[in-house]
Amino acid sequence: MALIVGLTGGIGSGKTTVAKMFEAEGIPIYIADERAKQIMDRKGVVDAVQAIFEENVRIGEVLDRKKIREIVFENKQLLTKLNNIVHPEVKKDFEQWKHKNDVFPFVIKESAVLFENNLNKSCDLVILVTAPEEVRINRVMERDKVSFDNVKSIINNQMKDSDKIPLSDYVITNINKDLVKKEVKMIINDIIFKN
Missing domain, CATH: 1.10.720 (Transcription Termination Factor Rho, Rna-binding Domain; Chain A, Domain 1)
Incomplete structure (x- = not known):
């Protein structure tokens, strides 16, 4: 039986990028x-x-x-x-x-609203992807071609990272891609060896 690992993060945190890193390591990803x-x-x-x-x-x-x-x-x-x-x-x-996908040691369920919709309750572990607000805003403005105010209002309507951190088993600060890749590998090893 594969463990269910929730992967979440606010808009612009780069959770999809992190999900792809797990996928590149052979972990099945369900993008909700x-x-x-x-x-x-x-x-x-x-x-x-x-x-x-x-x-x-x-x-x-x-x-x-x-x-x-x-x-x-x-x-x-x-x-x-x-x-x-x-x-x-x-x-x-x-x-x-x-x-x-039950043959795998664990699977990842990626959802932007994992905590907001209580989906974390059906997960064995949770990984939170964070990034400084300024970085998140710039990423979304560039990606979606939207205004600063538009992104800021979305962030203000989402649950704050400071509220999500205590509910998470792992927290990845997504600024440097190489460091994040190393962290992803460490988390995979940790989950597999702990369970």
Whole structure:
């Protein structure tokens, strides 16, 4: 039975980069956001999501994610309803994926909202990726071509790293790629040998 290791970090922390480093070392990675996007394209899910909105949130056969994001950003009740549709489907999908990867000593479940959605409770261990706020803001502005204020407001709406650190088993400060690679290898060895 593979251990479930949660991997999380706020926007711009570089958790996807760190996830790819684990993957390069042969560790299976489940990227919850990407899988959720695929799941949200399934017909049954599209219909269920459309049913909770008064206005049309579809473009043809698929959901208009941008429009949905804008609506739920202002409406927490709709966000809860949306999560109640998508999260159980992602959970089921993860269970099937994990079953196929149970031959490994551990698998990584990457999620931006691991703590916010209590997903850490279903993990054996948690790795938190952090970076100084200034670095995070610059990364996101460059990557997404968005304004400073836009990124700052996203960061302000996310759980603070200072609240996540005590809940994490490992903390990776993602500034220097070579140091992070070494840390990833150390964490892999630590998890395998401890368990």
